[in-house]
Amino acid sequence: MRVLVLGAGFGGLELTTLLSDELGDEADIVLIDQADGFVMGFSKLDVMFGRTTADAVHHSYGDMVKPGVRFVQSVIRAIDPVNRAVETDAGRFEADVMVVALGADLDPAATPGLAEAGHDYYTPEGAFAAREVLESFGGGRVIIGVTSTPFKCPPAPSETALMLHDYLVGRGLRESSEIALVMPLGSPVPPSPAASQALLAAFAERGINWCPDAVVRSLDPQRRVVVLANGGEMPFDLFLGVPVHRVPSVVAESGMCVDGWIPVDPLTLETHYPNVYAVGDVTSVGTPKAGVFSERQAAVVADRLIARHRNLVSASTYDGTGICYVEFGQDRIGRVEVTFRSGEPPTGTFDEPSQSLRAAKADFGTLRARRWFGREWTSY
Numbered sequence: 001m002r003v004l005v006l007g008a009g010f011g012g013l014e015l016t017t018l019l020s021d022e023l024g025d026e027a028d029i030v031l032i033d034q035a036d037g038f039v040m041g042f043s044k045l046d047v048m049f050g051r052t053t054a055d056a057v058h059h060s061y062g063d064m065v066k067p068g069v070r071f072v073q074s075v076i077r078a079i080d081p082v083n084r085a086v087e088t089d090a091g092r093f094e095a096d097v098m099v100v101a102l103g104a105d106l107d108p109a110a111t112p113g114l115a116e117a118g119h120d121y122y123t124p125e126g127a128f129a130a131r132e133v134l135e136s137f138g139g140g141r142v143i144i145g146v147t148s149t150p151f152k153c154p155p156a157p158s159e160t161a162l163m164l165h166d167y168l169v170g171r172g173l174r175e176s177s178e179i180a181l182v183m184p185l186g187s188p189v190p191p192s193p194a195a196s197q198a199l200l201a202a203f204a205e206r207g208i209n210w211c212p213d214a215v216v217r218s219l220d221p222q223r224r225v226v227v228l229a230n231g232g233e234m235p236f237d238l239f240l241g242v243p244v245h246r247v248p249s250v251v252a253e254s255g256m257c258v259d260g261w262i263p264v265d266p267l268t269l270e271t272h273y274p275n276v277y278a279v280g281d282v283t284s285v286g287t288p289k290a291g292v293f294s295e296r297q298a299a300v301v302a303d304r305l306i307a308r309h310r311n312l313v314s315a316s317t318y319d320g321t322g323i324c325y326v327e328f329g330q331d332r333i334g335r336v337e338v339t340f341r342s343g344e345p346p347t348g349t350f351d352e353p354s355q356s357l358r359a360a361k362a363d364f365g366t367l368r369a370r371r372w373f374g375r376e377w378t379s380y
């Protein structure tokens with residue numbers, strides 16, 4: 001069975017690792033990504049706030065040695081879901097099964113004024129550049145603002161606000177600064193009221209201005225104001241933005257999307273095209289866009305492909321569950337476990353922030369770097 005995996009992020013890496021672990025050289029997998037390496041989502045915040053360096057959080061695909069897997073670094077230019085084939089800068093590839101794991105692209109240009117007057121911190125390049133911006137910041141009004149839904153890792157802007165507070169305290173700039181968090185959600189982590197309450201309490205203790213149910217539409221570079229979707233305006237000295245998310249253009253052009261994302265069977269991750277699956281941020285599966293959900297979806301697809309390879313039928317289905325470690329500042333981490341099931345309201349549990357959960361978060365990164373890249377790594 002030839003398998004074509006498009007995208008080597010959380011979903012693609014987990015899928016190829018599981019297939020290779022189980023099938024070894026019997027696997028015939030081509031994994032394609034345009035990048036030369038992988039950066040975990042939370043590492044972007046660690047670099048931005050000076051806890052580690054860009055080099056230290058880069059996991060090179062060149063270090064990935066997996067039986068049965070060939071990694072191809074190339075840009076995918078066209079996807080043909082009917083024939084399970086792609087055109088890339090390195091040529092054409094086709095397979096018996098194709099899995100689309102190309103994630104969500106970020107489009108800073110979709111928000112007028114963002115590139116001129118603000119800073120995207122959701123791409124690796126944007127986050128790494130924001131580090132220098134923060135280093136030269138002398139205090140003032142900071143807005144952390146979300147420009148559309150859906151967006152990756154919904155707790156991340158709240159974490160950013162709390163980490164920024166610590167950062168400004170450390171530099172002696174907190175007294176001369178204001179922090180506002182503009183979020184399209186009504187609470188910081190809607191499926192977990194306990195996590196939301198804890199975050200709102202943390203914002204209140206630190207004087208962080210929480211602005212719920214609000215979306216940033218544009219920035220006015222001359223007047224240095226953020227314009228909200230409801231017409232309101234907020235002045236700023238520094239704007240850290242979460243840009244508009246959309247599928248990569250090659251996915252949009254493939255004809256696979258409905259309302260902007262790839263629809264899948266929420267239990268099996270199958271698309272409407274025979275033998276074509278999609279996992280993670282590129283789908284509209286109904287979970288938030290986060291790596292933990294992408295990799296758990298990938299595990300279901302892996303089970304099903306392994307069973308198929310052995311002429312068995314897999315009963316493995318996706319359960320919509322994911323764990324997220326949330327930075328509360330002052331070196332404390334909270335943990336949220338949430339479950340999203342089709343047709344049911346999401347549920348969640350919450351472990352209060354503590355220093356001991358930092359080790360659990362570090363293990364999360366260490367384990368994945370070891371399994372995916374054969375690399376010993378500690379997040380920071």
Ligand SMILES: Cc1cc2nc3c(=O)[nH]c(=O)nc-3n(C[C@H](O)[C@H](O)[C@H](O)COP(=O)(O)OP(=O)(O)OC[C@H]3O[C@@H](n4cnc5c(N)ncnc54)[C@H](O)[C@@H]3O)c2cc1C
Pocket residue numbers: 006007008009010011012032033034035040041042043044045074075076077101102103104121122123152153156248250279280281282289290291292293294324325
């Ligand atoms: C600041 C921040 C913090 C976060 N923190 C967390 C966290 O703590 N926990 C968590 O679970 N998630 C977190 N996330 C979210 C997480 O990073 C994403 O949801 C996750 O990476 C999605 O996985 P994926 O496999 O669906 O896509 P991705 O990991 O985005 O992988 C998609 C891959 O496709 C490749 N690609 C795209 N287009 C092409 C093309 N045309 N040709 C070739 N290759 C292409 C890309 O290079 C990329 O490697 C965070 C995100 C951010 C921005």
